Amino acid sequence: MASDAVAGTAVVDSVADVGALPDIARREPGGWLVPAAAALVVAALPFFVSPYGQDLVLRIAVYAIFALSLELLVGATGLVSLGHAAFLGIGAYATVLGSGSDGASLAWLLPLAVAAAAAYAVVVGALSLRTRGVYFIMVTLAFAQMAYFVVHDTKAAGGSDGIFLYAKPTLAIGSTTLVDLGNRAALYYAVLVALAFTYAFIAMLLASRFGHALAGIRVNEQRMRAAGFATTPYKLAAFVVAGALAGLAGFLLAVKDGAVNPELLSWHESGAVLLMLIFGGIGSLRGAVLGAVTFTLLKELFQSEALLGPLAPHWQLTLGLTIIAFVAALPRGLIGIGAQLRALARERAARAARNAA
Amino acid sequence: MDLATFLVQCLNAVQYGLLLFLVASGLTLIFGIMGVINLAHGSFYMLGAYLAFALAPWFGDWFVTRLVAGVALAAIFGYLLEWAFFSFLYERDHLQQVLLTYALILVFEELRSILVGNDVHGVPAPSWLGGGFRLGSLMEYPWYRVFASAACLVVALALYAVVQKTRLGMMIRAGASNRDMVRGLGVDIRRLYRIVFAGGVALAALAGMIAAPLSSVYPNMGASVLIICFVVVVIGGIGSITGALIASLLVGFVDTFGKVFFAEWSGVGIYLLMAIVLIWRPEGLMKRGF
Numbered sequence: 001m002a003s004d005a006v007a008g009t010a011v012v013d014s015v016a017d018v019g020a021l022p023d024i025a026r027r028e029p030g031g032w033l034v035p036a037a038a039a040l041v042v043a044a045l046p047f048f049v050s051p052y053g054q055d056l057v058l059r060i061a062v063y064a065i066f067a068l069s070l071e072l073l074v075g076a077t078g079l080v081s082l083g084h085a086a087f088l089g090i091g092a093y094a095t096v097l098g099s100g101s102d103g104a105s106l107a108w109l110l111p112l113a114v115a116a117a118a119a120y121a122v123v124v125g126a127l128s129l130r131t132r133g134v135y136f137i138m139v140t141l142a143f144a145q146m147a148y149f150v151v152h153d154t155k156a157a158g159g160s161d162g163i164f165l166y167a168k169p170t171l172a173i174g175s176t177t178l179v180d181l182g183n184r185a186a187l188y189y190a191v192l193v194a195l196a197f198t199y200a201f202i203a204m205l206l207a208s209r210f211g212h213a214l215a216g217i218r219v220n221e222q223r224m225r226a227a228g229f230a231t232t233p234y235k236l237a238a239f240v241v242a243g244a245l246a247g248l249a250g251f252l253l254a255v256k257d258g259a260v261n262p263e264l265l266s267w268h269e270s271g272a273v274l275l276m277l278i279f280g281g282i283g284s285l286r287g288a289v290l291g292a293v294t295f296t297l298l299k300e301l302f303q304s305e306a307l308l309g310p311l312a313p314h315w316q317l318t319l320g321l322t323i324i325a326f327v328a329a330l331p332r333g334l335i336g337i338g339a340q341l342r343a344l345a346r347e348r349a350a351r352a353a354r355n356a357a
Numbered sequence: 358m359d360l361a362t363f364l365v366q367c368l369n370a371v372q373y374g375l376l377l378f379l380v381a382s383g384l385t386l387i388f389g390i391m392g393v394i395n396l397a398h399g400s401f402y403m404l405g406a407y408l409a410f411a412l413a414p415w416f417g418d419w420f421v422t423r424l425v426a427g428v429a430l431a432a433i434f435g436y437l438l439e440w441a442f443f444s445f446l447y448e449r450d451h452l453q454q455v456l457l458t459y460a461l462i463l464v465f466e467e468l469r470s471i472l473v474g475n476d477v478h479g480v481p482a483p484s485w486l487g488g489g490f491r492l493g494s495l496m497e498y499p500w501y502r503v504f505a506s507a508a509c510l511v512v513a514l515a516l517y518a519v520v521q522k523t524r525l526g527m528m529i530r531a532g533a534s535n536r537d538m539v540r541g542l543g544v545d546i547r548r549l550y551r552i553v554f555a556g557g558v559a560l561a562a563l564a565g566m567i568a569a570p571l572s573s574v575y576p577n578m579g580a581s582v583l584i585i586c587f588v589v590v591v592i593g594g595i596g597s598i599t600g601a602l603i604a605s606l607l608v609g610f611v612d613t614f615g616k617v618f619f620a621e622w623s624g625v626g627i628y629l630l631m632a633i634v635l636i637w638r639p640e641g642l643m644k645r646g647f
Contacts, residue, residue: 080452127632130639134394134451135595138587139635142628145584149624267584271396271459278456314471320463327456328445 028286035286039196046188054188055256056300061191062252064292065198067276069245071288072202074277076211077238078218082137082270083124083144087117087243089265091250093151096165096260103167106179110169110251117247118240120147125239129232144270152262162261165254181255191252195289198245203285205241214238275323281333290334298322358617361493366613372502374609375509379564380582381589381601382516383557389533389596391550393446396458399583400465401558405431405565406574407473410480420483424508427566428559435558439551447550466577475576482570505567512563513602520598529553533596585612588627592634594641603642 028034042061046054066088073079094116098109128139151157168182181187205211213234216224224231254260263269272295280291301307302315302322311318332340358366384398408427416423442461446454482501489499520526528549531539540546565578572578589608593600608627615626634642 074452080455082455127635130635131591134388135591135640137394137451137455138591139631141584142588142591142631146625146628150622153624154621267580271456274452275456275459278452282452314467316463317467317471320460320467323460323463324457327453327460331449331453 028284035196035199035289038289039192043189043192046185051184054184056296058188058191058256060293060296061195062249062256063273063276063296064289065195065252066246066249066273067280067288067292068195068198068202068285069242069249070273071277071282071285072205072214072238072242072245074274075283075288076206076218077214077235079129079235079239080137080274081128081140081239081242082267082274083140083142084242084246084273085265085267085269086124086144086147087121087246088250088253088269088273089151089260089262090120090147091117091247092254092260092264093157093163093250094247095169095251095254096163097157099165099167099169101166104169106169106171106181110248113251113254114244114247117250118244121240121243122236125236125243129235129239141267141270144265144267148262148265148267151265157262158260160262162259164259165257168255168258187256191256194248194252198248199285199289202245206285210234210237277333278327278331279333281335284333284335287333287335294334359493361496364492365496365498366617367610368498368502368506370610370613371606372506372509372609373613374606375506375513376564376568377582377585377589377608378513378602378605379509379567380561381586381593381605382513382598383560384586385590385593385596385598385601386529386533386553387557388590390529390536390553391443391447392536393443394451394454394458395443396455396583397461397465398557398561398586399579399581400462401431401435401561401579402565402568402582403465403469403574403579404434404558405562406480406569406572406578407469407565408562409566409569410473410478410574413480418483418485420486424563424566428563431562432555432559435555436551438558439554443554444547444550462580465579470576477573477575479573480569501570505571508567509564512560516560516598525552585627588631590641592631592641594643597641597643600641600643 042057045057049057066084069087070081070084073081073084091113094113095109098104098112124140124143128136128143131139152160157163168180168187170177170181171179179186179190181190206214213224213229213231216227216229217231217234221231250264253264276291276295277288278291279294280289281287299315299319302318303312305312308315308318330337330340380398380402383401384395387393387395387398405427408430409423412423412427416426442457446457449457486499486501486504489497490503492498518526520529528539528544532544532546532549532553536546539549585608589601589604592607593602593604607630611626611630612623615623619626
């Protein structure tokens with residue numbers, strides 16, 4: 001295993017090179033306490049919040065899973081995909097198409113949705129990873145658009161109107177129903193468990209040898225190859241895992257909404273999930289969740305007739321201008337505000353010291 | 358499929374491909390020279406189409422004058438936009454470029470909806486290009502489509518001449534292959550950027566103006582063209598104008614004949630073409646050679 005040892009040091013080296021950059025594998029302040037506390041708060045919310053509020057929390061949680069799945073690509077591996085919505089949409093469509101009119105068991109419907117998304121991710125990943133940089137962005141976008149056209153134009157997938165999910169999936173042993181996702185509370189906690197699972201799964205993945213290899217690829221792929229890593233299988237594995245987790249988000253979204261439509265796969269969704277990452281802060285799992293919260297709430301705010309009055313129908317304008325201001329002013333996202341302020345203060349102190357001398 | 362139908366479809370494919378080329382060539386130049394990925398490029402196509410719609414009552418049958426006026430307006434708009442917005446993108450990474458230009462699309466679409474509304478509008482073709490010529494016993498091919506192909510072809514040749522034969526073209530080619538060296542040789546790179554960007558906007562807007570009488574003008578018309586142009590650029594090779602021309606025509610043929618033979622699955626054709634090119638030549642048909 002000599003080559004492994006060499007490779008290991010190379011990874012450590014290259015991570016040290018970029019000490020100033022946020023590193024996803026590094027422990028964040030508070031460790032597991034912060035996400036665990038947040039999960040407890042969200043778990044307690046149904047006792048205090050209206051059904052509308054609960055629905056909003058559910059939507060945010062599903063988008064948080066979606067954003068976390070993309071974080072594995074963008075933040076951890078450095079692959080900017082502009083076609084991630086395809087996997088969300090395929091997961092959602094597989095759920096509805098697989099369920100039929102009588103409903104289906106959670107035990108196989110969920111794996112079906114995840115597997116469908118992962119299967120498309122294998123194909124798209126194998127092709128798009130032959131390119132890099134801006135090519136990769138365009139190719140992932142193009143393949144997502146292909147999936148969009150398939151569900152939009154074929155009758156089997158319901159065309160531009162989409163399809164309804166007639167019966168929500170259940171999990172039963174014999175005649176006793178253990179989980180019925182048609183039940184509001186059951187769905188709420190199922191989504192919460194899925195979010196916690198996704199968060200923990202990606203965190204553990206990133207702390208593993210696999211995650212360190214991805215970090216090495218992000219920082220300096222040439223060096224990783226020189227150190228003896230076949231980098232393409234690693235990138236493909238990350239792409240497929242990200243696609244599968246997006247499929248999980250799609251499953252939950254289809255069950256929550258009770259319907260799917262082609263817009264789930266549209267490039268607006270792919271752009272939105274990238275925005276969530278940059279709003280929250282790339283390179284941090286908390287950032288991905290925070291970004292999903294921020295983006296969903298901002299969109300809700302801009303579309304709210306009650307709060308913004310005549311501006312509400314023109315929410316795209318306010319959202320667009322907000323995005324421009326946000327990306328220009330806070331390139332490290334909300335989670336990076338602290339670091340950005342500290343850097344600013346350091347700069348100011350250095351300047352003061354120079355002036356004094 | 359009889360011969361006349363086949364010929365009509367071929368003409369349609371060429372016409373569509375040439376129209377795509379006008380949009381894609383600007384996109385590939387802007388990326389090749391400035392390194393900016395511009396999602397809002399499709400919005401310039403939409404801008405052109407809506408300019409054609411807005412200018413139509415003013416110019417009537419003076420169609421060519423209308424095109425020239427629209428292209429001039431679009432070029433001025435592009436010049437100002439580069440100065441006010443895009444010049445701040447060059448130092449940022451691709452992800453930020455994607456998001457900032459994505460936000461720009463939202464802004465453009467909403468401004469379009471405020472200014473013109475969300476209805477579909479037809480744009481009249483000039484009366485002197487009405488009618489068509491007979492092809493076989495049943496088919497008639499409209500003169501306007503012939504004009505559209507011819508106009509695109511003229512612009513494509515002019516573009517080729519500018520890039521290959523002029524001093525500006527030399528700087529563009531040099532800028533695409535080595536930006537820093539061009540800067541080091543004392544070329545005012547910021548002015549070059551501004552000109553190339555304005556040119557790209559003008560080309561996309563011209564395509565939109567020519568397409569408007571064929572497709573009418575409608576919301577979000579820029580987005581679909583943009584993604585097809587990405588496919589064209591990936592197939593042709595980034596920064597290559599010849600590649601963009603070959604790829605545009607290929608995409609035009611695959612899309613047109615896909616619609617004839619596989620109605621329901623026709624949307625998939627050009628993406629399969631892209632997949633084949635990616636397997637065969639991941640860097641595009643023409644790798645960096647104009």
